[in-house]
Amino acid sequence: MGLTSKLGEMGVITVRLEDAVNWARTRAMWPMLFGLACCAIEMMSTQASLYDLSRFGMELMRPSPRQSDLMIVAGRVTRKMAPVLRQLYDQMPEPKWVLSMGDCASCGGVFNNYAVVQGVDEIVPVDVYVAGCPPRPEQLIHGIMMLHERVKQEHISDWA
Amino acid sequence: MTGIRDSAWEGDLEQLKGLVSERALTGETMVLNMGPQHPSTHGVLRLILELDGETIVNCTPDVGYLHTGIEKTFESKRYEQAVVLTDRMDYLNPLGNNLAYCLAVEKLTELDVPPRAQYLRVLLAELTRINSHLVWLGTHALDIGAMSVFLYCFREREKVLDIFEMVAGQRMMATYFRPGGLWRDVPEEFEPAVRDFLDYFPAKIDDYEKLLTENPLWRDRTQGIGYLSADDAVRLGCTGPTLRGSGVNWDIRKAIPYSSYDHFEFDVPLGQHGDVYDRYLIRIEEMRQSLRIVRQALDNLPSGPVRSNNRKYVPPPRSEIGHSMEALIHHFKLWTEGFRPPEGEVYVRVESPRGELGCFLASDGSPRPWRVHFRTPSFIHLSALPHMAKGHMIADLVGIVGSIDIVLGDCDR
Ligand code: SF4
Numbered sequence: 166m167g168l169t170s171k172l173g174e175m176g177v178i179t180v181r182l183e184d185a186v187n188w189a190r191t192r193a194m195w196p197m198l199f200g201l202a203c204c205a206i207e208m209m210s211t212q213a214s215l216y217d218l219s220r221f222g223m224e225l226m227r228p229s230p231r232q233s234d235l236m237i238v239a240g241r242v243t244r245k246m247a248p249v250l251r252q253l254y255d256q257m258p259e260p261k262w263v264l265s266m267g268d269c270a271s272c273g274g275v276f277n278n279y280a281v282v283q284g285v286d287e288i289v290p291v292d293v294y295v296a297g298c299p300p301r302p303e304q305l306i307h308g309i310m311m312l313h314e315r316v317k318q319e320h321i322s323d324w325a
Numbered sequence: 326m327t328g329i330r331d332s333a334w335e336g337d338l339e340q341l342k343g344l345v346s347e348r349a350l351t352g353e354t355m356v357l358n359m360g361p362q363h364p365s366t367h368g369v370l371r372l373i374l375e376l377d378g379e380t381i382v383n384c385t386p387d388v389g390y391l392h393t394g395i396e397k398t399f400e401s402k403r404y405e406q407a408v409v410l411t412d413r414m415d416y417l418n419p420l421g422n423n424l425a426y427c428l429a430v431e432k433l434t435e436l437d438v439p440p441r442a443q444y445l446r447v448l449l450a451e452l453t454r455i456n457s458h459l460v461w462l463g464t465h466a467l468d469i470g471a472m473s474v475f476l477y478c479f480r481e482r483e484k485v486l487d488i489f490e491m492v493a494g495q496r497m498m499a500t501y502f503r504p505g506g507l508w509r510d511v512p513e514e515f516e517p518a519v520r521d522f523l524d525y526f527p528a529k530i531d532d533y534e535k536l537l538t539e540n541p542l543w544r545d546r547t548q549g550i551g552y553l554s555a556d557d558a559v560r561l562g563c564t565g566p567t568l569r570g571s572g573v574n575w576d577i578r579k580a581i582p583y584s585s586y587d588h589f590e591f592d593v594p595l596g597q598h599g600d601v602y603d604r605y606l607i608r609i610e611e612m613r614q615s616l617r618i619v620r621q622a623l624d625n626l627p628s629g630p631v632r633s634n635n636r637k638y639v640p641p642p643r644s645e646i647g648h649s650m651e652a653l654i655h656h657f658k659l660w661t662e663g664f665r666p667p668e669g670e671v672y673v674r675v676e677s678p679r680g681e682l683g684c685f686l687a688s689d690g691s692p693r694p695w696r697v698h699f700r701t702p703s704f705i706h707l708s709a710l711p712h713m714a715k716g717h718m719i720a721d722l723v724g725i726v727g728s729i730d731i732v733l734g735d736c737d738r
Contacts, residue, residue: 198364202391202734203416203497205368206460210486213463213479228364243737246369246390249361275409280394298413299497 183321190234190260191313197233198226199253201240204267204299208239211302221309230256235312236289237305241269242282254289262316264308265291268298344385345375354382357719361390365468365723368733370707376719384714384722386707391737399697403663404430405504407694412498414699415735417457420449420489421677423502425699428583428673429684430504434638434666442506442631443585448519448622449492449501450584450675451615455526456485457678457730458608462533465605465727469546474536481529484522491515505639506632516623523620530612538606547602551713551725554599561709564702565680566607567729571599577676584675588625589618601728608730611678638664663692679703679730703729703736
């Protein structure tokens with residue numbers, strides 16, 4: 166309503182293409198339903214009643230990488246899982262972003278050993294790191310909002 | 326990047342010999358890969374399925390996608406440091422894992438645990454059980470197609486997490502139990518908060534039941550599915566609700582009571598049919614029984630210390646360090662070197678929400694465990710999965726996987 170009254174009779178808004186596209190991208194960024202370990206439970210809490218990620222247009226988690234924009238790496242990535250994770254990343258269509266949730270995904274966390282990849286950034290490019298073991302839902306939401314801010318800064322020249 | 330991609334398994338039927346029947350090798354039946362990225366496998370489980378039409382002929386779980394090397398990491402941590410690792414194993418039952426490990430260390434060192442700490446341990450372990458069953462119920466219902474249950478369950482779960490945060494400062498990974506007792510006493514707000522929850526929660530369990538128990542769709546999808554006879558359940562090493570669903574009365578809390586469980590009155594619900602539906606009923610009833618235990622523990626909570634005062638193993642409280650030289654030395658020794666338990670091996674078991682969680686600990690007398698092994702219910706139940714899944718439709722598989730309530734962190738460690 167506010168918009169129509171502001172625009173009056175014109176019926177047209179002018180905006181930079183960049184801004185319009187970035188706005189659209191941040192308002193419906195579908196995360197991939199991709200839980201690895203404990204952090205995934207907190208990711209589910211973030212989705213569920215109290216924290217309600219749908220406020221950010223993110224209620225729709227897609228189990229298929231081909232339908233998702235954001236990979237939330239929620240949990241420890243093991244050496245056996247690493248190739249699978251990379252394959253999932255490759256299957257996601259552009260534009261795509263990666264959020265590394267939790268200490269394990271960011272740097273190996275408490276598991277500095279033979280089995281755990283010491284940071285998912287060894288295999289996929291990460292946009293935002295969220296610390297915590299596991300991060301609280303508020304922290305995850307903060308990370309997501311930081312990512313949104315980043316996406317809003319993107320320029321046409323960055324779009325491949 | 327290419328190195329990692331090259332090592333990926335490139336589905337070749339020859340490699341599947343022994344996992345599937347001869348018919349698959351001739352192409353008569355179809356081999357289908359399910360997971361590790363699948364919404365209904367509760368984490369990173371991979372199943373290699375052989376299908377005849379839509380019927381499952383063979384089902385082979387492939388575990389290890391979450392193998393974290395936790396048992397090995399234990400060997401490089403001192404006894405009191407390693408509590409942190411236990412939370413992260415079965416991440417729906419963090420305090421239960423703490424309990425198993427602490428009991429093992431206490432058995433090894435013959436440490437006493439004050440009664441107040443024992444009661445609080447029981448109380449919190451039962452809240453953890455409720456917590457775990459809530460996640461199970463939400464995701465299990467979601468898998469089978471009842472979306473709203475998930476949202477309700479997580480609403481209630483937040484209340485339990487608030488209690489954990491109040492006592493330990495962390496929502497999920499509380500690390501609240503220590504060898505010899507608890508990290509510290511519970512705060513004053515603890516009791517009213519638990520009482521609130523006790524008043525609030527029973528009506529919610531009824532709500533879940535209203536949504537599911539008599540729901541014809543739910544019954545169609547769960548009754549008669551994933552049958553496991555009592556004999557098979559025992560033979561395959563099943564424990565917990567999976568075993569009790571088949572009517573075998575075995576609950577470690579009753580059979581081999583630990584941490585003063587024998588002081589509490591509660592019933593062990595049993596199923597009759599050994600199917601997905603009965604396991605569902607049992608877990609729902611277990612939540613009610615857990616509430617009973619929590620109420621009793623709270624009503625009869627003894628007063629007194631929450632940590633043993635055996636200074637050989639348990640650090641002195643901060644207040645003593647200021648004026649006692651001996652306390653200072655103990656403190657310094659324990660935090661720089663750790664304690665040295667006697668040589669030996671112990672095995673203790675507790676009833677986790679999933680079944681028997683056993684902790685084996687071998688000590689060589691040094692401050693670090695020589696070997697730690699956990700007997701985890703998820704791993705054992707997963708090996709019973711093929712037995713239950715055979716002959717069912719592929720759509721029922723998610724129900725069966727849900728009904729044994731696996732946590733891959735528990736399975737792979
Ligand atoms: S960061 Fe902590 S909570 Fe998250 S996966 Fe690692 S151990 Fe689990």
